[in-house]
Amino acid sequence: VKSVYDSEATKTTGLVNRLIAEKANPRADVFWNSETGRTIVLKQKGVLAPYKSPSAVDIPATFKDRDGYWSGFGARCRILIYNTDLINEDNLPKSIFELTEPKWKGKVSLAYPLFGTTATHAAALYANLGEAKARKLKEYGTFYSSLIG
Template identity: 25%
Template sequence: MILPKLTSLLFALTFLLLSCSDSNQQKLVVYSPHGKELLEDFAKRFESAYPDVRVEWLDMGAQDALDRVRSEKANPQGDIWWGAPAPSFMQAAREGLLQAYRPSWAGAVDSAYHDPQDLWYGTWVTPEIIMYNNRALTAEAAPQDWDEVLSEQWRDKIVLRDPLASGTMRAIFFAMIYRDYRLTGSTAAGFDWLRRLDANTKSYAANPTLLYLALSRGEAQFTLWNHPDVPLQSQTYGHPFSYVVPKSGVPLVPEGLAIIAGAPHLELAKTFYEFVTTPESFIYAAQKYWRIPARMDLDFSQFPPETNPQQFPALPLDWKLYADSSETWMKYWDANIRNRGKKN
């Protein structure tokens, strides 16, 4: 009888010690659309440098991240919001959702890539491109520019990420509307463009994984998406993806980073902020995840050619207008254009 009791006692003590060990760990909560590969990788790197910290990351769309920070304003649960187009951070800044923090490298980014009150800073610049299935299309046969995707030859051959939850798709849609809006002050031509795109769209994927599967399986031949995911998905997972840089230019989207207002672990959030934005982290992210840094004080000879910003001619965009108008424009698209293009 003594041995079983001793065994039970030892088990209880072990469980208590493990519980105490876990309770001594600090928890940092990160909201991000950067994808599980990058998030898990950087979480492990941070935990290795700070063994008493456990990083809990939640991978979600950019709009989902903004909505979550909004919904938790009265009782913040997250510490860091890492990644989304700059206009999402502009909206959050206006709504008092962000904590001011001036990073050590603040002087190394263009003024267009950060908030004047230090509420957010740009980390990466993401080009939006045309991603295609290279088993279904050759580089020459794939659309070479934005307007070419509207050709009737692509009817039911396009899959898109659901734009309502996706910062990438919202940026692309905004860019297509803004091309004529900046000349005429009217959204009519832009919405007509989106209506014709909808007519060619076979489906809207609820998340990136479903987007990749649909394109990889040949359910569609191409999509409109972000550049870093093309080499990541093709080289890491073997998806048959290649990309075209549209001849007329691409949206170059600054991706932001911010501390959430009322963050439960403010000092730890500042430490994480600095950790993921060191020169070493930027070089690592470029070499492994093809991310183009917003910082201009780095040694670009260490960056892969795929991350050379000169290969991506920029479309003119007004990010303040995006922040002010995107929500209204997307609601109009959802109510009046989604899944209606084929009826016209």
């Protein structure tokens, strides 16, 4: 068995592309990742096989594929970090949803949300905020920050 890991050099997108390319002659038995969007692509392209794990019985339906192709089993935290020289603790947002308010315009940074777990995060924000507020967050935020890898 030769393990292939998702690292900075081989991000999930690359591994997903490899699985798609190897579909006719698969070399992997298990694919573990944290990107729901890419997992859905694998299902759509017929790369995955359904497996309804007995261990996933108690996982809420919201966190698994209805046809049994994948189950979410872990949570990932997102953390707001702020510059104490620029923002007083009393002025911190009480929720990420407050970042759509005008006072935060140009002061919010999020990694470019097309790939990686940030894409899943952006999709979840869009679903929870709705289109209008999600567009405000995009307008007010800086998604191309050179400070975020």
